[in-house]
Amino acid sequence: MSGTPLSLIVEVKARHDEARDIATFELADPHGRPLPAFSAGAHVDVQIKPGLIRQYSLCNHPEERDRYLIGVLRDPTSRGGSVAMHEEIQVGDLIQISAPKNHFPLEHAKRTLLFAGGIGVTPILCMAERLAHTDADFEMHYCTRSAERTAFLERIRQGTFAERVHFHFDDGEPEQKLDLEPLVGTPDPRTQIYICGPKGFIDFVLATCKAHGWASHQLHTEYFAGAVADTSDDGSFEVKIASSGASFTVPVDKTVHQVLAENGIEIMVSCEQGVCGTCLTRVLEGEPDHRDLYLDDDEHAANDQFTPCCSRAKSKVLVLDL
Template sequence: MISAIVRIRSISYEAEGVLSFVLIDPAGAPLPPWEPGAHVDVVLPDGVVRQYSLCGDPGDRDSYRIAVLLEEQGRGGSAWLHEKVRPGTLLEIREPRNNFPLAAADRYVLIAGGIGITPLLPMMRELDRRGAAWQLHYGGRSAARMAFAGELAAYGERVRRYPQDECGLIPLAEILDPVATGTLVYCCGPEPLLDAVEKSCAPDVLRVERFHPREIETGPDRPMTVVLRRSGRTIEVPAEETVLDALERAGADVLWSCREGTCATCETPVLEGEIDHRDSILTPQERESGETMMICVSRARTDRLVLDA
């Protein structure tokens, strides 16, 4: 995966606890293209990687924009960006990837909670450009904590805001009962919101993006054998190790980022074997196909897996 050094052109206050950062190439070169729903990995000075949705204009090849919520109980990435980064700071990022693409539909319902508004901003811009039918429902703890108020106001009645301290939670039952034929629902936000939306929508109409892994009930882990077809190697994976851990221990060249099944950096094609999917990305249809797995969390239901690696 290609990495690049970018420079912070500007930093803006978007809401209480939320800053946006505009990134540019230091030499003024165009940045790689991207589509609504994409994110970039930001590599912090200590080597830790964090993912942030691109929330600017895909038509602008001169800059990227990300927005970062200061997470008081986070792992330090958001605090470093808020406290240490200034205009002119250089950052390492990886090329955009999209696990949340905007599919074709007759109409769209967009649901955002808190910082989950970020991947939906470019979707709104694109849907508006197409003349598509769409509605955004955006909830937050308070109006002061809901980012990009000015940009959203430009869309008028297509955007409905629900500051929780003023009007309670997003009325999902009213919004999603029923979901009209030909509609796709896109949702991003905290886990309670995603869980509630998933309970109200059929899987084939819902697209979600998670910032944290969902809870998955699994049985006891067991050892397995992983064969790397292209490199011709066979690696034993003990019950207490992930596939990713075992491959790294054996010196295999693997790329990873989150190590929790939410970013798809380690997604690997599977040629043989039955997968025990434990990620928070793949759709039910993608899981059923058995074509790929996230080796940082998923395992095998069979004794042997053959990977295209």
């Protein structure tokens, strides 16, 4: 992984087990200096160890400047980042992170609906803190497998906006399960909806909203992991660098980013799953095969940019603005 700007060194000041398999890490400047400001929905890139960088949403109040709080789910099926965070990062460690970035910003609205699934609560909780602080009209629905796997349960229950949060546990009573119809059955142009969690959860809420006529600009999502693409029909293709005219073959078993890096052409990357948008690259000619979860449908249809960390080509050649 290369090119990611890790401009800050922070110290792990505290670590807490928030729920089963979920831990929070409190990060602060080693010398007590204020950290860069952030807004609700922001995340930071964290270098867990050399060559291993992951993105974690900030889940503390967005007006705090003395610390960043991130929540990490230990997922044994992941690519190793969450396990390494849980097993290797200790209080007192100095780690490198990026300045906060926000691809999931909170917009002003008459009313806001927040939907969190599992560890997707991290940016949603930050949004709830901000909305409560500004006395905005909002409602939060938090879905988890069980109470013991619900991060920040007591923090929310004891918070100033507890009455606006509804918990939905998979192992709870039937009437406690999330029923979307009463919540999104009637579109309201004054309402904005934010959804974060596993892909299946996001897709379910999105599909339900769209089926009831909600406009795309009212629906905001953030995915934590890329989709599993069908690679059975993948083939090789060429990428051409516009500035030099150099061409390189991208074989079936490598990404565009990997091939370019092998040939000394660095593209800034981070998640390597098409989630964060860090590697977004302009396409001058050719048709990309979009496999990201960052661009929306209209941006995919324009075919003028793509994510070389995971996306491929439908055409024989892609000319990149590099």
